[in-house]
Amino acid sequence: MLLLLLGIILLHVAGLVLLFVSTIVSVWTTGETTTSDLWLNCTAAIDGYHCNPATSGEWIQAVQAVMILSIIFSCLSLFLFFCQLFTLQKGGRFFLTGTFQILASLFVMSGAIIYTVMSPQWVPGSDNFGYSYILAWVAFPLALISGLIYVILRKRE
Amino acid sequence: FAAKTKLTSIIRYYSMPEQSQAIMIYTGWERHALVGGDVRLSCSFFSWRWTSEEVTFSWTYRPDGARDSISIFHYTGGVAYVDNKGPFRDRLEFVGNPGRRDGSILIKNLDYNDNVGRPSSVRLLVFEKVPIQAGVITGAIIGVVLGLLVLIVVIYYLMRFLVARRVFSLSVSKHGKKKKEGSQQRQGPVPAADPSKVKAAASEKKKQESRKDKK
Numbered sequence: 001m002l003l004l005l006l007g008i009i010l011l012h013v014a015g016l017v018l019l020f021v022s023t024i025v026s027v028w029t030t031g032e033t034t035t036s037d038l039w040l041n042c043t044a045a046i047d048g049y050h051c052n053p054a055t056s057g058e059w060i061q062a063v064q065a066v067m068i069l070s071i072i073f074s075c076l077s078l079f080l081f082f083c084q085l086f087t088l089q090k091g092g093r094f095f096l097t098g099t100f101q102i103l104a105s106l107f108v109m110s111g112a113i114i115y116t117v118m119s120p121q122w123v124p125g126s127d128n129f130g131y132s133y134i135l136a137w138v139a140f141p142l143a144l145i146s147g148l149i150y151v152i153l154r155k156r157e
Numbered sequence: 158f159a160a161k162t163k164l165t166s167i168i169r170y171y172s173m174p175e176q177s178q179a180i181m182i183y184t185g186w187e188r189h190a191l192v193g194g195d196v197r198l199s200c201s202f203f204s205w206r207w208t209s210e211e212v213t214f215s216w217t218y219r220p221d222g223a224r225d226s227i228s229i230f231h232y233t234g235g236v237a238y239v240d241n242k243g244p245f246r247d248r249l250e251f252v253g254n255p256g257r258r259d260g261s262i263l264i265k266n267l268d269y270n271d272n273v274g275r276p277s278s279v280r281l282l283v284f285e286k287v288p289i290q291a292g293v294i295t296g297a298i299i300g301v302v303l304g305l306l307v308l309i310v311v312i313y314y315l316m317r318f319l320v321a322r323r324v325f326s327l328s329v330s331k332h333g334k335k336k337k338e339g340s341q342q343r344q345g346p347v348p349a350a351d352p353s354k355v356k357a358a359a360s361e362k363k364k365q366e367s368r369k370d371k372k
Contacts, residue, residue: 058294065298072303 001156008153011146012081012101016074018139019108023067027130029119035130038064038115059118063111067136070107074143077101081150094150101147108140195265197252216262230262 026037035042038060042051077100084094115133198216216230229245231238237251245264253261 061292061294062298065295068295068299069302072299 008146008149009078009081011142011149012074012078015105015139015142015146016071016078018135018142019067019071019074019104022132022135022139023071026132028115028133029127030130031127034127036127037132038067059114063115063118066107066111066114070104070111070139070143073100073104073107077104077147077150085155088155090155092155094153094155098147098150101143101150103147105140105143105147108136108143112136112140194267195263196267197261197263232260 023038026039027035028038029036040051077097080100081094081097084092084097088094112133115136119129216228229240229243230249230251231240232251232255235255239249239251240246248265250263250265251261252263253259
């Protein structure tokens with residue numbers, strides 16, 4: 001029982017860490033001399049890196065918002081899990097926790113999809129997707145599975 | 158041939174009939190090449206907004222000590238105009254692809270005389286609408302979603318309070334409210350302590366139903 005609990009928490013925290021890394025580090029595309037993130041577009045110059053903020057563009061701001069929302073919802077769901085752990089009746093289900101976690105996974109998915117669809121218009125075609133983009137796509141199924149586990153799980157003892 | 162182009166990022170708002178705005182550009186910096194060889198001056202530009210092939214950009218050349226700069230290459234309206242009078246006539250070739258944000262040019266058959274001058278920075282003019290400020294849409298989306306969340310929570314607690322009051326007025330005994338989620342600013346989770354199990358089961362069922370309705 002304790003092992004199950006630890007496993008569930010570990011899964012949740014892993015997804016949360018992936019979300020944080022993907023949003024903050026956010027090396028979403030890389031090229032030879034440029035890296036393009038959700039927040040900055042950097043290019044390597046002779047005197048270091050020149051970075052410019054993403055000042056315009058509606059869709060990139062939507063991706064930013066959705067990634068931040070997914071982090072918020074995942075944190076809320078972790079907090080709610082601990083609250084429900086102590087207040088739930090025997091046999092009750094962690095519906096609220098699961099709902100928040102599934103919502104967080106949906107947000108990550110929509111953010112990654114928006115970025116995938118829009119990125120040919122933002123970066124040169126020769127650039128590749130960076131690791132933060134991949135982390136976002138990995139965080140989506142992790143959060144989804146974690147949320148489903150919460151919905152199915154029943155409180156014992 | 159030491160072409161040292163400045164790495165510039167220019168944001169300029171013009172008050173023209175078509176509001177134009179330059180977008181970020183990145184050009185290569187110092188380039189070294191042998192006499193008689195070729196050199197490619199790369200220039201890629203970046204914009205969060207969708208750009209089409211109808212951008213306008215030009216490479217200008219200003220030799221050391223000269224006051225005027227001449228345009229050695231101009232691209233507008235989908236057509237590239239290569240200069241045929243300046244120092245790079247017949248040696249300039251456009252190898253970029255504006256549809257893919259690449260405005261590079263190739264200078265062939267370099268002469269030692271090319272060492273004298275250096276091309277100036279690249280200026281890029283794109284005719285677009287004035288963009289929305291950074292963070293406006295981000296903040297709006299986050300605010301709306303969190304606001305909806307708070308609204309749902311408030312409505313839920315309000316309904317529970319109303320239902321409890323109605324139930325409370327019917328029954329005589331008092332009992333502490335059993336909290337199922339402690340996510341608000343109350344004192345932390347309180348264990349269940351209601352004496353009548355029937356009432357607890359009824360309110361429990363109502364809560365589960367209301368939560369299922371919301372999903």
